[in-house]
Amino acid sequence: MESAIPTHLRTARTKDARTPKNYQPPYPSFVARHAPGVKRVVMAYFGIQYRDAPTQASRGALDWLASRFAGSNGPTHWDRAQYVDKARFTNVVSVAYWDDPKLFDAWFEAAREGWTGDVRTKDNAGFFIEVLRPAVESYETLFSSLGRPEGIAVLADDMSGEVQEHAYWGGMRDRIPLSQSDDLAPRDNPRIVRQGSRLQVVPQDNICMIRSGQDWTDTDDAERRMYLNDVEPVLRAGMDFLRDEGPAIGCFTNRYMRVLDAHGNATEKSYGQSWWHSLEALERWAESHPTHVRIFGAAMKYLSTLGPAAKLRLYHEVSVASAEEQFFEYLNCHEQTGLLNAVELVA
Numbered sequence: 001m002e003s004a005i006p007t008h009l010r011t012a013r014t015k016d017a018r019t020p021k022n023y024q025p026p027y028p029s030f031v032a033r034h035a036p037g038v039k040r041v042v043m044a045y046f047g048i049q050y051r052d053a054p055t056q057a058s059r060g061a062l063d064w065l066a067s068r069f070a071g072s073n074g075p076t077h078w079d080r081a082q083y084v085d086k087a088r089f090t091n092v093v094s095v096a097y098w099d100d101p102k103l104f105d106a107w108f109e110a111a112r113e114g115w116t117g118d119v120r121t122k123d124n125a126g127f128f129i130e131v132l133r134p135a136v137e138s139y140e141t142l143f144s145s146l147g148r149p150e151g152i153a154v155l156a157d158d159m160s161g162e163v164q165e166h167a168y169w170g171g172m173r174d175r176i177p178l179s180q181s182d183d184l185a186p187r188d189n190p191r192i193v194r195q196g197s198r199l200q201v202v203p204q205d206n207i208c209m210i211r212s213g214q215d216w217t218d219t220d221d222a223e224r225r226m227y228l229n230d231v232e233p234v235l236r237a238g239m240d241f242l243r244d245e246g247p248a249i250g251c252f253t254n255r256y257m258r259v260l261d262a263h264g265n266a267t268e269k270s271y272g273q274s275w276w277h278s279l280e281a282l283e284r285w286a287e288s289h290p291t292h293v294r295i296f297g298a299a300m301k302y303l304s305t306l307g308p309a310a311k312l313r314l315y316h317e318v319s320v321a322s323a324e325e326q327f328f329e330y331l332n333c334h335e336q337t338g339l340l341n342a343v344e345l346v347a
């Protein structure tokens with residue numbers, strides 16, 4: 001059994017972990033291990049939003065973005081997913097990952113101009129960019145099985161062996177290296193300012209972001225039925241709650257996404273992605289909202305019983321980022337998009 005925090009990021013603890021004494025987790029889980037030389041990563045969300053069917057312009061924008069990703073200094077990995085939001089707009093979100101911020105910086109300005117710049121104002125669609133560049137001390141990952149990394153973990157050098165800090169409330173915080181000495185409390189609130197035709201966010205310290213994924217590709221009939229009939233509807237109710245009532249509990253926005261394949265067809269993978277005022281607000285929702293408490297309990301029971309035979313794959317990545325590590329920009333999006341949903345417009 002290893003710690004989720006790699007040796008080179010271990011520091012003297014001034015904040016207590018919630019790991020129970022002599023704790024043995026009831027089922028195995030694993031975390032991504034970057035090479036020690038990786039100091040910071042970039043997670044960049046590029047969204048396009050339209051009302052009815054995709055137009056030629058929106059298809060063209062997505063192709064253009066894919067060609068930028070494939071170009072010089074582009075991301076090591078990216079994926080694309082889709083959801084229909086509360087205002088009934090379709091949002092297609094392409095998430096790209098780098099583990100060298102210098103490459104991202106060399107790549108980003110031209111991509112930004114082409115995605116949220118004036119060139120897009122005639123496309124009859126909304127565009128947004130949401131970027132985090134957390135230091136490796138400021139985020140954690142968790143996987144219920146090995147063999148198919150997702151998200152930032154695709155860039156990792158390796159996966160860990162079984163880690164100790166999981167399957168109890170507070171495990172997420174205990175896996176974030178910075179939590180050894182910092183309570184990761186939010187400072188201030190984000191605000192929106194107008195920059196020409198774009199809306200930008202003045203960020204807040206210690207905003208929190210989660211991408212929590214589910215993959216039922218490999219499940220056989222019984223497991224698939226169990227997931228799709230018993231778990232997914234409860235997950236969906238939890239995702240709808242965060243989408244509709246999230247701001248009152250510190251969730252700025254939530255997207256329940258379906259991952260798309262290279263041809264734009266739905267796969268058997270989904271993820272919830274949300275932005276939070278604080279890690280603490282996310283913890284409170286996870287451990288108290290009836291939907292998540294129920295799926296957490298069901299998954300614990302099921303993973304403990306099936307162990308490595310379980311074919312449903314679960315993973316997540318959670319980051320807490322300082323103000324300098326964030327970038328948010330929106331062009332022609334409706335007012336319930338992303339951080340626009342819960343944040344005050346000040347100028």
Ligand code: HEM
Nearest residue numbers: 166167168169170171172212214235272286295296299300
């Ligand atoms: C089918 C979907 C899901 C299932 C079965 C599920 C189940 C679980 C389980 C078993 C854990 C404990 C993991 C461990 O430490 O070993 C967990 C943790 C957590 N989940 Fe989920 N979850 C699902 C979706 C989500 C989604 C979509 C979100 C939010 C967007 C979310 C938020 C969290 C958080 C924040 C924790 C960490 C709690 C803590 O350590 O304090 N989960 N979930």
